[in-house]
Amino acid sequence: MKxxxxxxxxxxxxxxxxLFFQFYIIFYPQIPLIQKPVHVAFGLAFCFSAFPFxxxxxxxxxKPIDRIFVLLSxxxxxYFVLDSDRILNRMTFxxxxxxxxxxxxxxxxxxxxxxxxxxxxxxxxYVLVFxxxxxxxxxxxxxxxxxxxxxxxxxTEVLFLSDNGIFGIPTGVSxxxxxxxxxxxxxxxxxxxxxxxxxxxLKVVSKTKGGxxxxxxxxxxxxxxxxxxxxxxxxxxxxxxIPLMKKSGYSGAEAGGIEAITSTGxxxxxxxxGAGAFIMAEILGVPYFDIAKAAALPAVAFYLSLFLIIDFxxxxxxxxxxxxxxxxxxxxxxxxxxxxxxxxxxxxxxxxDYSVTWAIVWTIVALVGVSLFRKETRLTPSRFIEGCLDGVxxxxxVAVPIAAIGIIIGVxxxxxxxxxxxxxxxxxxxxxxxxxxxxxILGCIVLGMGLPTVAAYMIGAILFVPPLITFGLTPLAAxxxxxxxxxxxxxxxxxxxxxxxAAGLAKESVSKTGWAAFRLSLVCFLIPFVFxxxxxxxxxxxxxxxxxxxxxxxxxxxxxxxxMAGYFMGPLILLERFLFLLASLGLIAPTVxxxxxxxxxxxxxxxxxxxxxxxxxxxxxxx
Numbered sequence: 001m002k003x004x005x006x007x008x009x010x011x012x013x014x015x016x017x018x019l020f021f022q023f024y025i026i027f028y029p030q031i032p033l034i035q036k037p038v039h040v041a042f043g044l045a046f047c048f049s050a051f052p053f054x055x056x057x058x059x060x061x062x063k064p065i066d067r068i069f070v071l072l073s074x075x076x077x078x079y080f081v082l083d084s085d086r087i088l089n090r091m092t093f094x095x096x097x098x099x100x101x102x103x104x105x106x107x108x109x110x111x112x113x114x115x116x117x118x119x120x121x122x123x124x125x126y127v128l129v130f131x132x133x134x135x136x137x138x139x140x141x142x143x144x145x146x147x148x149x150x151x152x153x154x155x156t157e158v159l160f161l162s163d164n165g166i167f168g169i170p171t172g173v174s175x176x177x178x179x180x181x182x183x184x185x186x187x188x189x190x191x192x193x194x195x196x197x198x199x200x201x202l203k204v205v206s207k208t209k210g211g212x213x214x215x216x217x218x219x220x221x222x223x224x225x226x227x228x229x230x231x232x233x234x235x236x237x238x239x240x241x242i243p244l245m246k247k248s249g250y251s252g253a254e255a256g257g258i259e260a261i262t263s264t265g266x267x268x269x270x271x272x273x274g275a276g277a278f279i280m281a282e283i284l285g286v287p288y289f290d291i292a293k294a295a296a297l298p299a300v301a302f303y304l305s306l307f308l309i310i311d312f313x314x315x316x317x318x319x320x321x322x323x324x325x326x327x328x329x330x331x332x333x334x335x336x337x338x339x340x341x342x343x344x345x346x347x348x349x350x351x352x353d354y355s356v357t358w359a360i361v362w363t364i365v366a367l368v369g370v371s372l373f374r375k376e377t378r379l380t381p382s383r384f385i386e387g388c389l390d391g392v393x394x395x396x397x398v399a400v401p402i403a404a405i406g407i408i409i410g411v412x413x414x415x416x417x418x419x420x421x422x423x424x425x426x427x428x429x430x431x432x433x434x435x436x437x438x439x440x441i442l443g444c445i446v447l448g449m450g451l452p453t454v455a456a457y458m459i460g461a462i463l464f465v466p467p468l469i470t471f472g473l474t475p476l477a478a479x480x481x482x483x484x485x486x487x488x489x490x491x492x493x494x495x496x497x498x499x500x501x502a503a504g505l506a507k508e509s510v511s512k513t514g515w516a517a518f519r520l521s522l523v524c525f526l527i528p529f530v531f532x533x534x535x536x537x538x539x540x541x542x543x544x545x546x547x548x549x550x551x552x553x554x555x556x557x558x559x560x561x562x563x564m565a566g567y568f569m570g571p572l573i574l575l576e577r578f579l580f581l582l583a584s585l586g587l588i589a590p591t592v593x594x595x596x597x598x599x600x601x602x603x604x605x606x607x608x609x610x611x612x613x614x615x616x617x618x619x620x621x622x623x
Contacts, residue, residue: 011049012385015392018042022179026361034084036167039175040108041077043399044115045070050393051118069114072107079104092162097153105152105160109407112166115400124451127459128407135411144424147415158410165410170402170458173278177288178402179395180360181272184342185226186391187364190383191371193339194236197222202244203333210314211322212248213255214307216241217262221303224266226343230453230490232394233263234501242505249319252508257491257516260502262306264490264517265524267453268299271347275398275454276486278356280479283461289350294476294538297550298484298527301537305523305557312565339377342367398454405458412462422466433471437532440464441485441525448489452497456486477532484528491517523560526588527553552596555603556587568607569614579606 021042025035048069079100080087109132117125134141138149150158159165163172188194201218205211219237238259245255267273270292277295281288314320342363349359371379379387412418429435443464448456460482468478490498491514499514506513531537536549562568563580572580583606586599 011046012389014042014046014049015389016385018046018392019183019388022175023361025175026357031084031088032163032172033087033167034081035175036163036171037080038077039179039399040166040171040403041073041080043174043396043403044073044076044111046392046396047115047118047400048073048111050396051115053118069111072111076104076108076111087161090161092157093154097156097161101156101161102152105156108160108166112400112404112407116404119397119400120452120455123449124401124404124455127447127451127455128404131408131411134415134417138415144420145417147417150411150414154414158414159407164413166403166406168406168409169282170275170279170405170409170454171399173275173282174395174399174402176357177278177360178275178398180357180364181226182229182395182398183388183391184346184360184364184367185229185232185272186394187367187379187384187387188226188339188342189236190387190390191339191367191379192336192377193226194223195240196333196336196339198237198240199333199336206322208311210310210320212241212245212320213250213258213310213314214320216245216259217303217307217310220259220262220266221269221299224263224269226272226346229394229398230260230264230267230487230498231501233266234259234498234505237263238502238505242502244322245320246506248322252506253503253512253516256499256502256506256508256513257518257520258306258310259505260498260513260517261491261520261524262303263502264487264498264521265299265302265306267487267490268295268302268484270296270299271343271350275402276457276483279454279458280461280483284475284479286476287353288356289353290476292350294480294531294540297537297539297546297553298480298531301527301530301553301557302524304554305527305561306520308558308561309520309523309564312561312567316565316567316571335374336377338370338373339367341370398452401452401455405455408459409462418462418466421463422470425464425467426470436467436471437481437529440468440482444482444485445489445492448486449492449494451489453487453490456489457483460486473532474535477535477538480538481528481532485525488521488524491521493518519564523557523564523584523588526556526560526585530556530588548596552587552600555600556584559584559587559603559606569610570617572610576606576610 021038029035030038048066053063053065083100113125113128116128134145135150135155138145138147141147198215198219200222201215201220202211204218205214208214216237219241220233223233223237238256242255242259245258246252250258267276273292273295277291278288281291284291310320345366346359346363349362350356368379368384371377425436425439429439440460444456444460447459447463451459461479464482465475465478468481469475473481493499493511493514499517500510502517503510503513530549530553534545534549535541536545536547537553539546559580562572563577563584566572566577568576568580583599583603586595587603
């Protein structure tokens with residue numbers, strides 16, 4: 001770290017100040033309307049420091065507008081600390097809103113819009129601007145969108161002076177959980193944990209067909225367990241796996257597409273599933289472990305489908321195989337496995353209902369301790385500070401948009417938009433269950449384009465969960481259904497954030513990379529239909545139901561991989577691919593009670609046919 005750079009010194013001190021505050025409130029918790037605004041103030045101050053007004057690298061030119069925004073961010077945090085007694089004790093919609101409240105609300109809204117633009121781009125800003133317009137011009141909107149609107153006093157009450165807007169549940173999750181999990185992921189990477197996952201994946205599959213791409217699947221799944229971010233996963237994992245895949249015969253688009261979809265699945269991988277999963281736990285009022293447990297089998301199914309498609313295609317085409325030199329790992333894997341001890345400890349804590357916040361704090365302490373075992377992994381003071389700086393920057397990219405989403409939540413609640421949308425959706429679909437599911441999927445994908453997963457999920461949860469519950473889904477299944485498709489929007493063209501990141505590393509067209517990732521993800525679009533029709537996939541219900549759901553899903557994934565790759569014990573003709581498609585649909589997405597029984601029979605008949613056909617061909621070649 002170059003301490004000669006005064007700007008970097010200031011940024012480091014700001015990061016350490018935020019770190020101090022976050023660990024201080026663990027031991028000395030403050031009232032929510034102090035913790036949340038101060039957290040947002042730190043996030044905005046860091047945002048305007050680390051993400052300059054003009055696009056550029058970290059540490060780019062620090063302009064006067066950046067200094068002004070940093071100062072306003074700090075003043076906003078101080079305002080809530082000094083005025084906390086009045087804000088806490090005032091009665092909403094009864095006590096007067098003061099001039100300084102109006103000014104603070106307007107300034108905070110502007111800063112969140114600008115901070116969101118800097119951290120996530122324009123897509124979420126457009127959505128936020130729409131809701132701001134809707135809040136004040138509600139009476140002039142047509143049809144079912146019409147409502148009485150909000151004046152500035154109501155807007156300030158809801159979004160600025162209560163916990164129903166900017167300082168609501170999402171910001172609370174950022175304060176209580178996300179900061180520490182993202183910090184752990186960053187420090188884990190700084191200690192060499194990310195490289196360990198990559199090497200571990202390569203070690204396991206380097207000698208198998210399609211080993212280069214399979215290494216991406218395994219390492220992304222492992223790193224996803226502690227990152228919870230598709231773009232971060234691509235950045236850490238893809239820098240090694242994408243060039244490796246290209247060397248082994250994959251095109252740039254294929255290599256980028258594989259890395260994009262495998263990294264995207266990391267947000268489904270327990271124990272850390274990203275911001276959306278923590279928010280889901282808070283909304284449902286259940287322990288986070290319940291969410292992680294329910295998501296476990298769908299996550300395994302997700303990665304199994306990708307692994308099998310890659311394997312079958314590699315056997316068909318012969319690409320993706322690694323030479324002995326390419327498969328060589330510079331540093332032995334076994335002596336570094338001790339770095340997995342903090343991850344194992346985290347899983348143990350969460351599974352045994354420990355406080356999630358304390359679980360991750362003790363995991364960070366354990367990571368610092370085990371990193372000392374070897375010089376290569378040791379978190380020295382400089383490496384620790386760099387890891388913290390990188391972690392705080394990643395937190396900023398989540399905390400600022402999450403706070404901004406509070407604007408959407410506040411306006412939606414005040415306008416009753418969620419219930420109106422639910423009624424409108426019911427009218428359009430005529431109460432047809434399948435059509436409603438398809439409309440929800442389309443809505444999640446379209447609204448999620450270009451948005452961070454947490455933003456896409458929150459909008460989806462507001463608009464789509466109520467009609468899904470109306471159709472009989474449990475709240476958990478409904479939220480996971482929306483969460484799943486919000487995540488898949490990361491690889492759905494034309495705007496796919498994970499594909500953008502992967503395309504840059506692959507030096508390939510974003511469009512080609514996005515479509516390559518989308519084709520691989522098609523089977524993943526079917527997996528949620530398993531758990532909405534069969535709760536066994538969410539580890540709910542009797543053991544035999546869980547086993548049947550898992551078994552049929554695995555067979556369905558095998559059939560789908562055969563269809564997609566055109567291979568199953570040998571190349572498939574067009575008719576055989578079509579038959580495997582039918583088998584997979586019957587096994588993965590059963591819409592008729594008991595359809596999985598004939599589908600299992602049908603699958604094994606197909607598999608038996610392929611076995612004997614392949615055997616006859618081999619014997620014929622020998623003869």
